[in-house]
């Protein structure tokens with residue numbers, strides 16, 4: 001049965017567009033070094049895997065909002081690492097942050113049917129815009145400045161009046177910028193638009209301390225967190241959202257009706273992950289070392305790769321501004337797969353993103369293939 005004219009046809013998934021380049025990179029002895037998807041490959045802590053295997057939580061249905069232990073552990077982590085006191089009643093579970101990002105516009109629209117617009121950074125994780133599309137809403141990109149901070153003054157009054165939410169992401173994917181969260185929260189409050197702050201890379205902040213929008217109060221703002229990157233648990237699917245009491249309650253009620261639940265054993269693993277910081281400090285040092293090393297390797301082929309202020313990506317201007325040509329050259333000369341910047345919006349089309357998720361031996365391979373270092 002085919003779609004009706006004008007009906008939604010899912011676009012190709014960004015990474016599926018890389019298959020040809022992946023095959024090219026795979027021709028190198030030793031295979032393709034995949035620096036395209038930001039999927040962790042380092043191990044999660046043993047105590048987390050232990051909790052996953054032996055929680056005994058697999059029999060009954062888990063609480064959709066998160067178990068009391070889950071919400072307390074997330075709140076304790078925010079207090080310890082981000083310096084904010086958030087009542088566990090203002091914290092709820094999500095099945096990783098992607099499903100939350102993608103589903104949010106439809107839930108917000110049910111609550112405010114007169115609005116239909118999602119505002120998001122012009123260079124960003126593609127799911128902000130896709131969430132709008134999946135809800136039949138408008139996705140309106142907000143320009144960013146040279147440091148990848150949102151230019152809220154560029155949001156027109158018409159778009160502000162129609163906005164269901166404003167997304168901000170800091171440290172940001174793909175460019176690793178640190179946004180002005182006080183300014184975003186203030187803009188949202190002034191315009192009666194909830195601000196959702198995607199902080200899944202918060203513990204990989206390199207310039208200064210980790211920062212959260214919750215430092216500026218919880219009214220009208222929600223921070224979204226994930227254990228995918230913090231604890232190398234992308235396969236377990238778990239995160240949380242926290243902030244404005246009314247919004248968190250509304251969203252958790254809707255999600256309970258829809259059957260969104262983090263698996264019980266995964267909730268137990270999340271408690272262990274949020275209670276431990278040592279593994280995060282180790283992971284930080286791995287990412288920092290790989291960022292510096294990959295920067296050196298690229299310098300060896302005359303590519304200038306600025307280090308990010310946060311997150312674990314290098315966001316690199318493509319020679320001649322042609323990102324796909326640069327990605328092809330990397331695949332054929334270095335056996336490296338990288339993400340062309342148009343995956344993150346038209347405004348990113350002249351850059352390429354490298355994810356620091358492969359072990360050192362794979363970077364050794366790249367250095368050897370290029371004859372650098």
Ligand SMILES: Cc1ncc(COP(=O)(O)O)c(C=O)c1O
Nearest residue numbers: 038096097098125173200226228
């Ligand atoms: C900015 C940003 N937000 C959210 C996600 C989704 O992560 P997860 O669903 O694993 O929590 C990603 C994944 O790469 C991301 O880069």
